[in-house]
Amino acid sequence: MITVDSLSKKYGGRTVVDNISFTARAGRVTGFLGPNGAGKSTSMRMMVGLTRPNSGNATISGRRFADLPNPGLEVGVMLDASAQHAGRTGREVLTLAQQMIGLPTRRVEEALDLVSLTETDANRRVGGYSLGMRQRLGIAVALIGRPSVLILDEPANGLDPAGIRWMRDLLRDYADDGGTVLLSSHLLHEIEVIADDIVMIGGGRIVSQGSLAELLRAAGSIVRAQDPDALERALSGSGFVTTRSEDGSLRSDADPTTVGLVARESYLALIELRTAEGGLEDVFLQLTSDTEREGRAA
Amino acid sequence: MTTKALDPVRVQASARQVSLSRVTYVELGKMFDTRSGFWLMSSIVIAALLSTVATILFAPDAELTFYTFAEAIGFPMTVILPIIALLSITSEWTQRSGLTTFTLVPHRNWVILAKVIASVAVGVVSMLVALAIGVVGNLVGTAITRTDRVWDVSVAHFLLIVLGSLLCLLTGTTFGILFRSTPVALVAYFVYSLVLPTLFGILASSQERFLELQPWVDASNAQAPLFDGSIAGDQWAHLAATAVAWLLLPALVGLRLIARSEVR
Ligand SMILES: Nc1ncnc2c1ncn2[C@@H]1O[C@H](COP(=O)(O)OP(=O)(O)OP(=O)(O)O)[C@@H](O)[C@H]1O
């Protein structure tokens, strides 16, 4: 379990991470979402002690990262796959991690196998690796100690479709085995497929968090009524925003249950009522657009 | 491709805690396992061999004593060892491997201490290798020239030379700690070791007042008597003073900066 408690970070007076709190639970994949510059990487770096927060703290299974006796056995971290000495081979990089954690030597081969780096790849210098190969190596370093907590910053970055699929299954298995997985991503579709919980961050602040299902419900609904004008009046009377499309259907920011209740109160007959499509992408753009604009104005 | 995660590890009780000895062992390996590291290490031996051969070829027969060999071998050592020590620190930042290192060992001071121990170990072993090469050089050289063998370096003198070389090496470490960037630290180190002594010399000859101050601030001046084995009295105090000023204080400042800095 990862617990983040009121973490804040300022750079030269500018608040980049603003008092965020959330919990990534064991047995679940938590997606950390946000537009560019939202503060995802900075938050993750603070969780593992690479950046000092201005206030707040983060704990991993109840302990601060710096207090873990052998972090590699408890937390797998991949923040930036290209951050490796270009002059070492993949195998050397993994061997250093294996030695530092105090693992048996055979772990190196097992980890290479796990991420599908071949013998030849493993003996080449990291400087000559493709983005996807670096990513795989980074994942291998994170996984080698078989930690119960994973913190991965954009792990799918640079992976081919087969690699993305493999990673998704791997993380799913990890969570199903009781592990805690926190991953950030821009690939909304990826997150939608894999995450159980979502923490959405915009302009350094958490704009939404909860289970993926809950979040999707907040996407609003599409509704068609016998008397669209009356429904539109009823919904805006209850404080919801609706827009009418050409085919006469209304789109409302209220979830389907609420729309149904509002309609019943006004004795309106509905023809169709469902969750708005567009899913996570719409929610994402909608929730983060405010912070985006704020950011630009500032 | 398999998605089966690795088996849970059953590590030995001793491995449950990252220990300083383990970090040191790993850091020692890191000094050799890159191409640049490997060649730097090799260059110590290569330079020692070349110096020995050059001494045999070019030194006047009368000067073909063990000390001449020691001097010839020792000089490249005082150039290469600090660079090795400096790189072992700065590469964590410049090559960005620190992202992994410091998430496996969150105590940054441990990592630095391990690097210092590993560098000193490399320094001491290099000195012993140099000693052996020097001995062989003196044996072979004098055999070729048919001159008398002169063993004019005592054990005490050798230890002083080791001390001097380690001080040079640790200066590299200090600059690495202070600047955390390979190019910046290297430039600073070369200014310190090549430009500063000349500057101090000029100052001393032009400013009377500086003449009194010089022994207390000029590190290369203070270290010179170590290498010729003549250090005595006040010179120890000068050595200590320059070591505090150029090694200890900057290293402490640097360690503080490292503790607070971001690793990115
Ligand atoms: N060392 C630093 N000094 C100054 N500003 C910084 C520093 N590191 C990050 N920032 C700023 O903090 C903000 C958040 O950066 P961060 O890298 O955490 O965003 P992110 O959510 O990971 O973005 P992306 O999706 O592009 O990776 C950005 O505006 C960035 O410019």
Ligand SMILES: [Mg+2]
């Ligand atoms: Mg980022």
